[in-house]
Amino acid sequence: MNHFSLKGKIAIVTGGGSGLGLCTVKRFLEAGAVVTMADISEKAAEIAKTEGCDFIRTDVSDEASVENLIKSVHSKYGKLDILVNNAGIIMPEQLLSDAVLEDYKKLFAVNVYGVVNGLKYGSKYISDGGVILNTASNSANGDYAGYGAYIASKCAVVGLTKAAAVELAHRNVRVNCICPNTIDTPMAYAEGCETELAVMKVTAPLARMCKPEEAAALYHFLASDDCRYITGEDIYIDGGLKAGPSTQLIDCILKGLGEEEQ
Ligand SMILES: NC(=O)c1ccc[n+]([C@@H]2O[C@H](COP(=O)([O-])OP(=O)(O)OC[C@H]3O[C@@H](n4cnc5c(N)ncnc54)[C@H](O)[C@@H]3O)[C@@H](O)[C@H]2O)c1
DSSP states (O other): OOTTOOTTOEEEEETTTSHHHHHHHHHHHHTTOEEEEEESOTHHHHHHHHHTOEEEEOOTTSHHHHHHHHHHHHHHHSOOOEEEEOOOOOOOOOOGGGOOHHHHHHHHHHHTHHHHHHHHHHHHHSOTTOEEEEEOOGGGGOOOTTOHHHHHHHHHHHHHHHHHHHHHGGGTOEEEEEEESOBSSGGGGOTTOHHHHHHHHHHSTTOSOBOHHHHHHHHHHHHSGGGTTOOSOEEEESTTTTTOOOHHHHHHHHHHHHHHHO
């Protein structure tokens, strides 16, 4: 058996033009899949050409655009085996006491309704035995002050994942999501989100960012037939963050307390 092979699998990766999505596209191609990169960015078309995959310009927040993406791939190849609902955005830190609903709506349009759209048309067109993967975040387990909108959007992704896993299990379609800690992609350096970047090197026991290739490797495993008995899961890839604070963080706190006592 060729372990973790994706040979002959037809796959779609949304937000495939950058960061984690792009690494996932590359990883799936290396494993033998035929991949369609879907992204809102025009620049992604060039990147897809270089990588040797199809490209369909898609806005995941627009239902018709997602319907077109999934129908087009299905009609070109006659099936769809793997759908990765990965496109996502972040917004500048904003306390709940300052919540601007328009900002929430823009964020939810991509992070939540983008996944709803993917699950709606993914459910209709994915083959029996297929795989749907969603990108949540370690924020789904809580995060810093000011990240409320993003936390809520990623909690929704976890919830939708579990709901879809239950609804699609009778067709052996597996649905899982991953919850990465800060990944070293353009999103990690977004303006207005400096807290996470500043502290993440001391908060996680492994004391560094996740590389996009490391998260893409997890997607590869989850997409493969070797992973047939996992569904409905939110899988953390967080350098140990959920297990507990790092020794460096504890040292910082103890040092701070010591200084306070003097
Ligand atoms: N970078 C991190 O620290 C981090 C941590 C945890 C989870 N995530 C999640 O990982 C996913 C990928 O993020 P990334 O870090 O690779 O970011 P990125 O900004 O590098 O890539 C995101 C891609 O999504 C595309 N995109 C944005 N809006 C879109 C839309 N409406 N329709 C289609 N495509 C759209 C962008 O053009 C871009 O190519 C996101 O869901 C993000 O929330 C990121």
